[in-house]
Amino acid sequence: MLIYKLGKGSREKVQQFMTITGASEKVALQALKASDWHLEGAFDFFYSQPQISAANTRRLEEMYNKYKEPDADMIMVEGVSQLCNDLHVDPQDIVMLVISWHMKAATMCEFTRQEFIGGLQSIGVDSIEKLREKLPSLRAELKDDHKFREIYNFTFNWAREKGQKSLSLETAIGMWQLLFAERQWPLLDHWCEFLQVRHNKTISRDTWTQLLEFVKSIDPQLSNYDEEGAWPYLIDEFVEYLIENGFVQRK
């Protein structure tokens, strides 16, 4: 429910709630909805939730401040690196991607205050230890089809250079390798090789999103690949490439 679709009175309530509790907009809406838009009930709801409390918000602020840049209101590369350290994960670990997704991070290796705090709240943790504990369940989210698709599509925007419309090939390949390590795709190596040999240019959003469809619906032997399927031309060329090189039999 988007805030601007609410009536004036409701909006005011949300603002009030957020100011008093320090909670995020998302949490505020959740609480108010649960209490049928009665502030008192919302407060009850909020404070009865074990995960979220005013103290928590402060702790989250503290966490943020620990990692943020000294002279900017952002967590940047150094902070992220430190965070990974504290979590005992490799910065390349895919769980960081999942976390970034929860944070709705706009750009790779950067978190704004809102993104960081809001993300941790929606994960439901307020300390490094709790986050560390949550890591396995976060990883498990990749197994969910629906969530995987959302994370996959999120990755395109997130991994882009600022101001660019398309994804650089190198980054794209890196991301694909990361993502498809979780969801095995036998043609992954051929795909990356093909792109480097034949394409050597950036990847458009359309190609990115359609690739997942391709991975999910077309079997590795291409037995159900349909030439009339309106696949992006790059995927058509990939199929040609596979056949030319004998990796797959022509029907």
Add this chain to the structure above:
Amino acid sequence: MSGGGPPRKRNFKIEAFKHRVELDPKYAERTWKVLEHAIHEIYNHNASGLSFEELYRSAYNMVLHKYGEKLYDGLKNTMTWRLKEISKSIEAAQGGLFLEELNAKWMDHNKALQMIRDILMYMDRTYVPTSHRTPVHELGLNLWRDHIIHSPMIHSRLLDTLLDLIHRERMGEVINRGLMRSITKMLMDLGPAVYQDDFEKPFLEVSASFYSGESQEFIECCDCGNYLKKAERRLNEEMERVSHYLDAGSEAKITSVVEKEMIANHMHRLVHMENSGLVNMLIDDKYEDLGRMYALFRRVPDGLSTLRDVMTSYLRETGKQLVTDPERLKDPVEFVQRLLNEKDKHDKIISVAFGNDKTFQNALNSSFEYFINLNNRSPEFISLYVDDKLRKGLKGATEEDVEVILDKVMMLFRYLQEKDVFEKYYKQHLAKRLLSGKTVSDDAERSMIVKLKTECGYQFTSKLEGMFTDMKTSQDTMQDFYAKKAEELGDGPTLDVHILTTGSWPTQPSPPCNLPPEILTVCEKFRAYYLGTHSGRRLTWQTNMGTADIKATFGKGQKHELNVSTYQMCVLMLFNSADGLTYKEIEQATEIPASDLKRCLQSLACVKGKNVLRKEPMSKDISEDDTFYFNDKFTSKLVKVKIGTVVAQKESEPEKQETRQRVEEDRKPQIEAAIVRIMKSRRVLDHNSIVSEVTKQLQARFLPNPVVIKKRIESLIEREFLERDKVDRKLYRYLA
């Protein structure tokens, strides 16, 4: 008389006749005997002695007195007996007399029947209908049929005789057609069923096997043309036969037998016959044979479509060879002329031999369209052909001749799929023609433009027309320039400037070139003049497209006027101040790009009869270490020597690649515009529909490649003009 009592009434009753007045049975018998006798007499040709009136009355009385049945049965029996006798006499006839006897007896029988019917008319009208018996005439025919025609001795003999006669006539003998006529008419009179069952059906079967045999024989020994002549002859014979002595209804049946046996069954063998089949006839322009083949094949199912298919595949094959043969491709004008000749040849065949059959015309068109587009240089070559014609080929031709030739070229143009490639080349060639002043007739040029406009619309020709306008305007400008600036220019070189509007003319990069100082001066004067009257414009000298006329004096004082390109002029003018120059010096002085400079020097120093320069060493090719000298010893029979003109030529490989690339680049925005147009009106459309709609919209100019269309769609998605549907990948949506 006793008196006395009252008078008694007498009752009179009038009652109907109670007792029957019977005709004496003996009377009936007697009457019948009279009639019976009459019948015999009639058959014996003794009718003259009989009294019609008496016989009629006798018959009448019999029927009146209820003896109709006796009369009828009597008639029937008498006639039957009579016919049995007749049958014997017919059977006894020998050989050829059989038919005559049969015919004669038939005539007799008919006459007799007529008379008998007249005599018994009352019975025919009264007794016969009420008792539902066959009328007399019909009875007579039926009896004839049953006892004569269907008599076992006569039946098969009759059929065999008839068929034998027909066979003999087919083999060349003369037979008695009148007699045949009479017999077949007899069969028809007996009823169509009799004619069909007892004659026609067996006739058709026998004919079928006859023609089957004959056709087999012919096809082994005749070539196609002769075979068809024979078949045609047989067909005509049969039609004539029917008209002379068979029933008209048999014509369609017998002709279809002949068509089937002689033509349909051998169709493929005939068409593909080695050395004489359809293809050979086409090659040798055998109009008569082709016309005959067409007329005959038309009669059988799939006949014409077989001819058409063979012709089409022959045309496609020949055409394909023509356009892919490297020898032929060396001379573009010859190449196109060859195509035109082929078209003319086959047009004539279709018109003279195939009666202008539209389906054949269409087959011809589709074949040409197929193979012309197999060679992707066709558009270029056709433009070169037109260039050649407009440059010199049409010299001295009348206006009608010009129209005819241009119309034929337009026909070829219509077959092109890549009309936009043609447009590019035509523009280039036209530019060269206009600038070198080498066009045979302005009217012819304009006529061609009009034809292109009619075919392709205004946009196709607007730029071309712009080029003509520029030429005219330039003329006016030059006149004005000289009028106004005459004294200022004095004795300097005479300048003739063509001012070209950038958008209309083929884009050329204008490489650097240092003009000789004398030329530069007058050029600058012109530039000043022009910009004075047309402010806000920019002029760039196109030194690679100009020409110059130079007066040169050689060693022994011979004067010649040299007609050269601008580049060549720049080079030659250098020799006014030096006798010899190295390649490097020339390059430095003129700044002409290397490849052009080499070509230019080659035409000045290495071509016999035009070598106004001498090269050391005397090799054929220009190398950067060569030195050039003014050739004092140059001679030529002509006072005016032409050295190098900017003539339109077949492009070299790299040039061709470049043009092709430019065409492909031009096509991309056109495809995108079409996609956007379509999506704007349809809002939501699936991929395949977009491809087919785009193809349809652009086919007047070129055939878009589906892969290119797909790439353009993706580019439009990238630029957020379109989006894919979230659920169905094949569906696209227009984003306003």
